[in-house]
Structures are given as C-alpha cells and as structure tokens.
Amino acid sequence: MKKHRLIAVICLIITAITVYSCKTHFATGQENYKATASPLAFERGKAMVFSSCAGCHYNRSVNKFIGNPIHDVPGIVGKVYSANLTNSKNHGITSHYTDQQLKYLLKTGIAKDGRFIPYMLRPNMADDDINAIIVYLHSNDPAVTAGDTTIGVTHYNIMGKLYMGITAKPLPYKTGIKLPADNIAMGRYLVDNIGCFHCHSKKLTSLNYLDPEQTKGYLAGGAKFKNEQGDNIYASNITPDKETGIGKYTKADFRKALKDGESPKRKLHPPMPKYKSLNDREIDAIYSYLQTIAPVYHKIKGLKII
Known part of the structure; x- marks a missing residue:
C-alpha cells in the first residue's frame, strides 16, 4: 500500500511540474506605439x-x-x-x-x-x-x-x-532607455545588446539578460556550440587576461577580429560572425569596455570562436 501511495505522490508531482512547465502564454502589451521611419x-x-x-x-x-x-x-x-x-x-x-x-x-x-x-x-x-x-x-x-x-x-x-x-520567464517591459554617450558605457551597451556576453560566458542557459555582469563566467568563455557537422566549438575568453584572454590585443587586432574574423593567432570559427555593420567607433568602444573588466584566467580547450 505504501509503495502505491509513493508512486501516486510521484505521479502527482510530475503532473504538477508538467502543468506548470506548459504555462507558455502570458499577458501581452497594450501600448499604442508606432515606429518612426527615417x-x-x-x-x-x-x-x-x-x-x-x-x-x-x-x-x-x-x-x-x-x-x-x-x-x-x-x-x-x-x-x-x-x-x-x-x-x-x-x-x-x-x-x-x-x-x-x-x-x-x-x-x-x-x-x-x-x-x-x-x-x-x-x-x-x-x-x-x-x-x-x-x-x-x-x-x-x-x-x-x-x-x-x-x-x-x-x-x-x-x-x-x-x-x-x-x-525561462518573461522579462519586464522597460522603456525610456537612452543610448549612452560615454565611450565605455557605449561599449558595455553593445556587449549587452549585440549579444557578446551571450556566447562568451559560461553557458547559454545561465544568461542574466537584465544584469549581464551577473551572468556566470561573464565574458570568460567556455560556452559550447555545435557546427553543422556536429563538432564541438567553444567560445573563447574575451576578458583582458594576457595569457588566456585578449589582454595582448591591440585596438587594431580587435578591429580585425570583429570585422574580418581573424585574431592575431588564428582564423575565427562560426558561429562568430563578421561584424561588418559595426563602425570603428563602436568596435573601439567595445574594446575600451572590455579593458575595464577584471581579467579572468580561463584557458579554453577545443576549437575557438574568438
């Protein structure tokens, strides 16, 4: 009898979790908004x-x-x-x-x-x-x-x-956000909003979208990807550590890595894109911001992205 009760309790827990997990519909926004074209x-x-x-x-x-x-x-x-x-x-x-x-x-x-x-x-x-x-x-x-x-x-x-x-849960609807004017603040903004920290942190499943710096392994690399052939590719460390990160990159090195997909030591692998659409000022802002964060010694094994 006790065994049957235990099985029943386990089934109820699994059912409850399943029902909870299936909640994928939420209230939508009602703002009256129209984009301004130019x-x-x-x-x-x-x-x-x-x-x-x-x-x-x-x-x-x-x-x-x-x-x-x-x-x-x-x-x-x-x-x-x-x-x-x-x-x-x-x-x-x-x-x-x-x-x-x-x-x-x-x-x-x-x-x-x-x-x-x-x-x-x-x-x-x-x-x-x-x-x-x-x-x-x-x-x-x-x-x-x-x-x-x-x-x-x-x-x-x-x-x-x-x-x-x-x-996974919906995020708060934040408005009234301005583009930063400061160079380093713009670099941080781009690292957040073009998604550098998504790939170059520890795992894609542990991202903190609201407060990126609180993401596990923030910008120290290690996230694993697979290419079309099924090979594992690991995102590299882009903190300013001189041995395992980008601490020895010059501004010119960093521009070439982002625009041409070539670091000082190797050709970069997809899914790392070539950021042809970013201008030099924006790339330099990212570089400047990355130099301000704490260097992390984290040697990545396997294929690198950047």
Missing part, C-alpha cells in the same frame, strides 16, 4: 539587425533572414529553428506583427499570441535602437523582403516544455 533609422536598424540577429536568423545560402536550424539545442528537448524574419506573408513573422507587438517581443520575449520565446531578449536596448530595428524589419531591404520558405518548425517535447517552464 533614412537614419533604417541604416541604424540594418546595422543592429545584422549585428544582433544575423547569427541565428540570417541564412547565408540565400542572403536573407529566413532562419536556420539551431544545432546547439540538445535533441532531448526537441528541435529548434530560428524564425523567418522576412516580410513573407506565408512564413515570415514581421509581416504579421505590428510595431508595438515587435517592440514588446524584443523587450520581454512575449509573442503577440502570448507565447514566451526565450531568445533574442533585449530588455536593456535603447528605445531609439528598438525603433530602428522595427523600421528595418518592415522595410524593403533585400535581406528582409519576402522569403517564402521555411527552414523548419520549432517543436519542444515534454522535456523541453518542462525545462522552459521552470527556468
């Missing part, structure tokens, strides 16, 4: 989308933001594909989103139907950059014009839903 906003938006979103969403086989399979998600939780960001009425998401819905999604992770999408979260992004991104996504630039195809449909199994329900 040539300057378009150019800034294009630069930010290519810097922040291209790593996952830009498909280089067709030179469009039609999405890609995400190889880094363990198969045990299901299959994940990045979304089609083009203006396709059949497969894209941006053509079905208002400006306000896109803004709310980028800030909180909550889609227009209330689903929580635990990627591309930018709670600390300045209002001007959010505006610029939306202007670009709704533009006629070739990279976001309709790509009427789908790479695949994301499907989480019960394990994936359980994990997301317990660990």
Whole structure:
C-alpha cells in the first residue's frame, strides 16, 4: 500500500511540474506605439539587425533572414529553428506583427499570441535602437523582403516544455532607455545588446539578460556550440587576461577580429560572425569596455570562436 501511495505522490508531482512547465502564454502589451521611419533609422536598424540577429536568423545560402536550424539545442528537448524574419506573408513573422507587438517581443520575449520565446531578449536596448530595428524589419531591404520558405518548425517535447517552464520567464517591459554617450558605457551597451556576453560566458542557459555582469563566467568563455557537422566549438575568453584572454590585443587586432574574423593567432570559427555593420567607433568602444573588466584566467580547450 505504501509503495502505491509513493508512486501516486510521484505521479502527482510530475503532473504538477508538467502543468506548470506548459504555462507558455502570458499577458501581452497594450501600448499604442508606432515606429518612426527615417533614412537614419533604417541604416541604424540594418546595422543592429545584422549585428544582433544575423547569427541565428540570417541564412547565408540565400542572403536573407529566413532562419536556420539551431544545432546547439540538445535533441532531448526537441528541435529548434530560428524564425523567418522576412516580410513573407506565408512564413515570415514581421509581416504579421505590428510595431508595438515587435517592440514588446524584443523587450520581454512575449509573442503577440502570448507565447514566451526565450531568445533574442533585449530588455536593456535603447528605445531609439528598438525603433530602428522595427523600421528595418518592415522595410524593403533585400535581406528582409519576402522569403517564402521555411527552414523548419520549432517543436519542444515534454522535456523541453518542462525545462522552459521552470527556468525561462518573461522579462519586464522597460522603456525610456537612452543610448549612452560615454565611450565605455557605449561599449558595455553593445556587449549587452549585440549579444557578446551571450556566447562568451559560461553557458547559454545561465544568461542574466537584465544584469549581464551577473551572468556566470561573464565574458570568460567556455560556452559550447555545435557546427553543422556536429563538432564541438567553444567560445573563447574575451576578458583582458594576457595569457588566456585578449589582454595582448591591440585596438587594431580587435578591429580585425570583429570585422574580418581573424585574431592575431588564428582564423575565427562560426558561429562568430563578421561584424561588418559595426563602425570603428563602436568596435573601439567595445574594446575600451572590455579593458575595464577584471581579467579572468580561463584557458579554453577545443576549437575557438574568438
């Protein structure tokens, strides 16, 4: 009898956790917002989308933001594909989103139907950059014009839903954020909002989007990725440690690494993109900020990204 009761209790716990994990719908924002278009906003938006979103969403086989399979998600939780960001009425998401819905999604992770999408979260992004991104996504630039195809449909199994329900939660809707004027503050802002700390910290599953510096292993590297062949690739240490980080990089070395994908000692591996859309002032700001953080001795084994 006791054994049956124990089994029943375990089943109830599993059921409760499962129900909790399946809560993937939340209240959506109701702000009356319309992006303000201008040539300057378009150019800034294009630069930010290519810097922040291209790593996952830009498909280089067709030179469009039609999405890609995400190889880094363990198969045990299901299959994940990045979304089609083009203006396709059949497969894209941006053509079905208002400006306000896109803004709310980028800030909180909550889609227009209330689903929580635990990627591309930018709670600390300045209002001007959010505006610029939306202007670009709704533009006629070739990279976001309709790509009427789908790479695949994301499907989480019960394990994936359980994990997301317990660990992933929507973020607060923060507005009124200004672009920093100070050089080092701008570097910190870019490290946050183009996602440098996402890849170059300890794990993708332990990111602190609201307070990036509280992320485990902040910028000291170690996060594991997989390429299309299934090989493991590890993000490198970009703290200013002279032996295991970028402490010996000159400003010119750092520019070349970000723009051309070449460090002083090696060619860099995908998924590290080439940041052609960042200007020298922005890259130098990132470099200046990285020099201010505490150096961490952390030697990464295996293939490097940067």
